[in-house]
Amino acid sequence: xxxxxxxxxxxxxxxxxxxxxxxxRVGNLxxxxxxxxxxxxxxxxxxxxxxxxxxxxxxxxxxxCRSVFDNVRTILEESGxxxxxxxxxxxxxxxxxxxxxxxxxxxxxxxxDNQPTxxxxxxxxxxxxxxxxxxxxxxxx
Numbered sequence: 366x367x368x369x370x371x372x373x374x375x376x377x378x379x380x381x382x383x384x385x386x387x388x389x390r391v392g393n394l395x396x397x398x399x400x401x402x403x404x405x406x407x408x409x410x411x412x413x414x415x416x417x418x419x420x421x422x423x424x425x426x427x428x429x430c431r432s433v434f435d436n437v438r439t440i441l442e443e444s445g446x447x448x449x450x451x452x453x454x455x456x457x458x459x460x461x462x463x464x465x466x467x468x469x470x471x472x473x474x475x476x477x478d479n480q481p482t483x484x485x486x487x488x489x490x491x492x493x494x495x496x497x498x499x500x501x502x503x504x505x506x
Contacts, residue, residue, distance in 0.1 A: 368391065368392075369391070370389050370390070370391050371389065371390040371391075372386040372389055373386055373387055373388040373389065373390060373395075373440075373443070373444045374386050374387055375387040375388075375439060375440045375443045375444075376443065377405055377439050377443060378400070378405060378436050378439050378440045378443070379401065379403035379404055379405050379436060380405065380406075381398065382492050382493055383492070385398045386398065387400075387440045387443075387444075388440055388444050390444065390445075390505060393504055393505050393506070394502060394503075394504060394505070395441070395444050395445075395446050395450075395502070395503045395504070395505050396501075396502055397437065397440055397441070397499075397500065397501040397502070397503070398500070399457070399491075399498045399499070399500050400433055400436050400437050400440065400498060400499050400500075400501065401429075401433060401436070401491065401493060401495045401497070401498045402428070402429040402430075402432035402433045402436065402495055402497065403432075403436075403493070403495070404432070408493075410424075410429070410432075410493065410494065410495055411425075411428045411429060411431075411432040412424050412425030412426070412427070412428025412429050412432070413425075413429070413494060413495070413496075415494060419494070420494070421494045424494075424496055426460075426463075426464040426467045426468060426496055426497065427467050427471060429495060429496050429497050430467070430468050430471045430472075430497055431471065433497055433498070433499055434471070434475050434499075437451075437499055437501055441501075441503055444503075444505065445505050446503045446504065446505045446506075447503075448475075448479060449478065449479045450479075450503045450504045450505070450506065451476075451479060451481045451501055451502070451503045452481050452482065452502055452503060452504055453481050453482045453483075453501070453502040454481050454482070454483045454484075454499060454500070454501055454502075455483075455484050455486075455499070455500040455501075456468070456472075456483065456484070456485040456486070456497065456498075456499055456500075457486060457487075457488050457491060457497065457498045457499075457500075458485060458486070458487050458488075458496065458497055459487070459488060459489065459490060459491060459495075459496045459497075460487070460496060461485075461487035464496060464497070465485070468485075468497060
């Protein structure tokens, strides 16, 4: 396996909020940077209502989950991989108690045919006002 690393920047996924690529390929492995629910070209977050000061007033975890999963799929496909090639998922939730049940139900729906290893952890915040972020490793065939 080659140790050369290829930077991958998606033309369709939301722009990164820092100095990092959407993904990096090393050999036949594809490592995605953390993926949130934003849409490309906007700072608006699906399912999130903010007040004038930019604080979260309310959010819809289902809308965020679906958007994150769609963004992951987009990056995978633009990188030459696919949803079925995901081998590991690290999930960050900001409210495990309130959001885990919905997230877990949707995860089971999206991963019905491919069940990668998974770790879900709660963190107190993410860099933008989102409630979920995924870190994914996939195989490129």
